[in-house]
Amino acid sequence: MKNKYLSYLLLVFIAGLWSCSDDNDVFEQTADQRINETVTAYQQELVAAQYGWKAIIYPAGGGVYSFYFKFNDQNRVVMYSDFASESAVTSKESSYRLKAMQTPSLIFDTYSYLHVLADPDGDVNGGLDGDGLRSDYEFSFNTDSLNTENITLTGTKNQSKLILIKATQEEAAAYGNGGLAKSLLFSNISKYLTYFKRVTIGGVVYEIAVNQSARTVTLNWLVGTTVNSFTTDYYYSSTGVSFITPFVNGSQTITGFTDLTWDESRLSLGMTAAGSKVTVVEAAKPLKVDVAAARRWYQAAADEGGYWFSWDGFHVNGVDDAFKVNTLNYNGTSPYYYYFYWPQFGSGYDAYGPAFVTDNALSLYYADAPRTPTFATDGRIIFVSSGLLGEAYPTSGPAVDSKNYLYDTNGFYIIQLSDNAYDMVSAKDGKGWVSWIK
Amino acid sequence: MKIKITFSPFLAALALTLLLGSCKEDKLENVEEISGLGGEVIPPTAIDKYITDSLTTPYNIIMKYRWDQFEFGDVTKTLVPPKEEQIVPVTRAVLNTWIKPYIAQAGSVFFNKYSPKTFIMSGSVQYLSDGSVVLGQAEGGRKIVLFDVNNFRVRGMSGYIAARDSANVKQSTHTLQHEFAHILHQTILYPVEFKEIGRGLYQGQNWINVSDAEARRDGFITSYASSAFDEDFVETVATMLVEGRSGWDKMINSIPAGFSVNGTSQADAQAKLRRKEALVVNYYKTAWNIDFYELQKKTRAALIPLL
Numbered sequence: 001m002k003n004k005y006l007s008y009l010l011l012v013f014i015a016g017l018w019s020c021s022d023d024n025d026v027f028e029q030t031a032d033q034r035i036n037e038t039v040t041a042y043q044q045e046l047v048a049a050q051y052g053w054k055a056i057i058y059p060a061g062g063g064v065y066s067f068y069f070k071f072n073d074q075n076r077v078v079m080y081s082d083f084a085s086e087s088a089v090t091s092k093e094s095s096y097r098l099k100a101m102q103t104p105s106l107i108f109d110t111y112s113y114l115h116v117l118a119d120p121d122g123d124v125n126g127g128l129d130g131d132g133l134r135s136d137y138e139f140s141f142n143t144d145s146l147n148t149e150n151i152t153l154t155g156t157k158n159q160s161k162l163i164l165i166k167a168t169q170e171e172a173a174a175y176g177n178g179g180l181a182k183s184l185l186f187s188n189i190s191k192y193l194t195y196f197k198r199v200t201i202g203g204v205v206y207e208i209a210v211n212q213s214a215r216t217v218t219l220n221w222l223v224g225t226t227v228n229s230f231t232t233d234y235y236y237s238s239t240g241v242s243f244i245t246p247f248v249n250g251s252q253t254i255t256g257f258t259d260l261t262w263d264e265s266r267l268s269l270g271m272t273a274a275g276s277k278v279t280v281v282e283a284a285k286p287l288k289v290d291v292a293a294a295r296r297w298y299q300a301a302a303d304e305g306g307y308w309f310s311w312d313g314f315h316v317n318g319v320d321d322a323f324k325v326n327t328l329n330y331n332g333t334s335p336y337y338y339y340f341y342w343p344q345f346g347s348g349y350d351a352y353g354p355a356f357v358t359d360n361a362l363s364l365y366y367a368d369a370p371r372t373p374t375f376a377t378d379g380r381i382i383f384v385s386s387g388l389l390g391e392a393y394p395t396s397g398p399a400v401d402s403k404n405y406l407y408d409t410n411g412f413y414i415i416q417l418s419d420n421a422y423d424m425v426s427a428k429d430g431k432g433w434v435s436w437i438k
Numbered sequence: 439m440k441i442k443i444t445f446s447p448f449l450a451a452l453a454l455t456l457l458l459g460s461c462k463e464d465k466l467e468n469v470e471e472i473s474g475l476g477g478e479v480i481p482p483t484a485i486d487k488y489i490t491d492s493l494t495t496p497y498n499i500i501m502k503y504r505w506d507q508f509e510f511g512d513v514t515k516t517l518v519p520p521k522e523e524q525i526v527p528v529t530r531a532v533l534n535t536w537i538k539p540y541i542a543q544a545g546s547v548f549f550n551k552y553s554p555k556t557f558i559m560s561g562s563v564q565y566l567s568d569g570s571v572v573l574g575q576a577e578g579g580r581k582i583v584l585f586d587v588n589n590f591r592v593r594g595m596s597g598y599i600a601a602r603d604s605a606n607v608k609q610s611t612h613t614l615q616h617e618f619a620h621i622l623h624q625t626i627l628y629p630v631e632f633k634e635i636g637r638g639l640y641q642g643q644n645w646i647n648v649s650d651a652e653a654r655r656d657g658f659i660t661s662y663a664s665s666a667f668d669e670d671f672v673e674t675v676a677t678m679l680v681e682g683r684s685g686w687d688k689m690i691n692s693i694p695a696g697f698s699v700n701g702t703s704q705a706d707a708q709a710k711l712r713r714k715e716a717l718v719v720n721y722y723k724t725a726w727n728i729d730f731y732e733l734q735k736k737t738r739a740a741l742i743p744l745l
């Protein structure tokens with residue numbers, strides 16, 4: 001009898017449990033109220049930073065760039081950018097707005113220094129036409145970034161990462177006083193005549209190499225006879241060059257370079273690193289020669305029956321395309337395309353010369369035939385002529401100058417940058433080099 | 439002990455009623471505060487005021503320049519918003535080379551009735567995968583996208599180089615005239631004879647492989663005109679307006695002697711273009727009561743100071 005009704009009681013009881021009166025709202029407010037509140041909170045936070053924000057952006061296309069933003073409550077933002085010397089010293093005002101897209105978003109909605117990175121016109125930023133540097137100007141706020149010292153955002157289109165860091169009064173003043181432009185003096189390091197550059201910090205001699213388009217700094221140093229190497233991304237701040245990854249060597253930590261100075265007449269870059277004033281100096285040869293690099297370079301192309309090429313030929317004494325190979329033209333109808341070095345072009349000889357474009361096809365008309373090069377035990381590669389190939393080899397001009405430079409008896413050091421990129425540096429004085437790629 | 443479950447309709451109904459009644463439907467929540475509903479509130483700038491005063495109030499036209507990805511048809515393309523300093527010069531060019539000549543010739547009632555009402559600005563061109571670029575785009579007679587605003591330079595602006603920039607300026611005016619002519623012929627169709635002139639010579643999608651000079655030898659004023667009847671008509675209208683009467687004559691007279699690859703003779707190509715010209719002029723008169731040559735004169739006169 002009891003049990004007969006137990007099951008019904010159970011059913012009624014369960015029905016009672018289901019009777020959700022008002023607990024289907026996880027949140028106390030509606031989604032609209034919450035998003036409006038969040039957008040307002042972000043807006044206030046951006047404007048409330050009275051000294052503005054330092055910003056670092058990592059475009060999807062690589063590299064890292066820094067900005068300074070000062071937002072106001074009228075949808076206006078004033079900024080500096082470390083992308084170019086002009087944008088580092090002259091501020092530019094443009095508009096921005098916060099909008100509830102799928103998430104709360106920050107949109108820089110008219111053109112600014114930030115858009116220079118994203119511009120699809122390759123002439124603007126050095127990227128590919130149609131892509132630019134694959135950066136962003138429309139960002140969503142990452143969820144954890146409200147009411148913290150840093151705001152992190154993600155680009156909507158390319159997923160670039162943007163970090164905003166509250167600036168201090170001193171930093172804001174430094175940006176206003178051209179501090180960023182002073183930091184950009186570091187870029188003059190490319191004006192050194194020698195390929196190799198050294199700087200001594202805390203008693204350790206470092207070889208310093210800077211890739212300005214990828215924004216990386218590489219430091220090489222010797223421990224005994226072994227070369228150690230450290231590479232980091234860098235950006236420019238109001239006080240100098242900042243490393244994304246601080247460099248630690250024993251008790252020494254280098255977070256970047258500050259107090260940059262540049263002496264144009266002496267081509268000399270001064271800076272402070274790890275608390276001491278240092279100067280970058282020229283070096284004619286590498287810290288330690290990679291003795292196997294020359295053979296690797298030669299064999300890498302020979303193994304696949306291919307060749308190395310260079311768009312601009314030799315850079316000598318501070319001049320890009322020193323021999324003006326880009327002005328070459330065959331018969332006035334076939335423009336120059338690139339310079340090549342073709343190992344084992346024939347039995348016992350290689351080929352070295354310009355390639356031209358005739359009727360949309362790559363054509364070879366003449367070249368030098370260096371004998372199979374000598375690989376010196378100290379790592380140098382030395383080229384000797386065995387004659388000429390083809391017809392109508394010029395009697396003077398870019399091809400002859402390029403040939404004479406190659407046959408310098410001091411030979412060249414080969415520096416490997418990657419599997420498909422090597423630099424070939426004059427062993428005579430380190431002031432001439434060519435970048436081979438394939 | 440076995441539990442025997444018997445079915446009692448009464449108790450079952452009671453339980454069901456409880457179950458159903460226990461969860462009342464919630465009321466619809468307050469939807470008054472949807473974010474962005476009714477438009478975003480942005481403090482107006484001098485640029486906004488210029489656009490309101492010169493386009494929106496008199497012609498009900500909006501010139502949208504603040505970045506909004508979804509105004510652009512292909513969201514996969516990389517574009518950038520316009521530079522603020524470029525917005526007023528481009529707006530002024532739209533006003534002077536398209537709106538004002540039409541209003542002077544045909545009146546504001548005509549213009550306001552048929553003009554597209556939404557303009558969108560992009561700072562850059564849109565790159566296509568074949569390496570070509572898009573300079574203007576229209577959607578359904580309602581919206582026109584102006585690309586490459588950041589490189590728009592008229593005579594007198596800093597950095598103006600005639601050889602490069604005058605073509606850009608002409609191109610953007612051409613786009614406006616082209617799209618507006620579409621609206622007109624979609625409202626009142628041009629005479630069918632127009633379609634007969636180029637019969638058998640239309641290229642369809644192959645037009646991208648035809649150069650303007652080649653198209654002209656077949657009696658099409660541009661290569662795009664050779665793609666279809668309607669495009670032929672509006673390209674003819676736009677080219678006549680942008681180039682002016684003497685420019686148009688020069689284009690026809692410079693068609694070289696001999697035959698095109700399709701076997702059209704020089705005289706035939708020139709006659710075809712002259713016939714198209716006559717039909718356009720006639721159409722504007724009969725359909726819209728507009729003196730086309732006067733409109734052409736006014737449009738060209740407005741354009742010349744910019745080139």
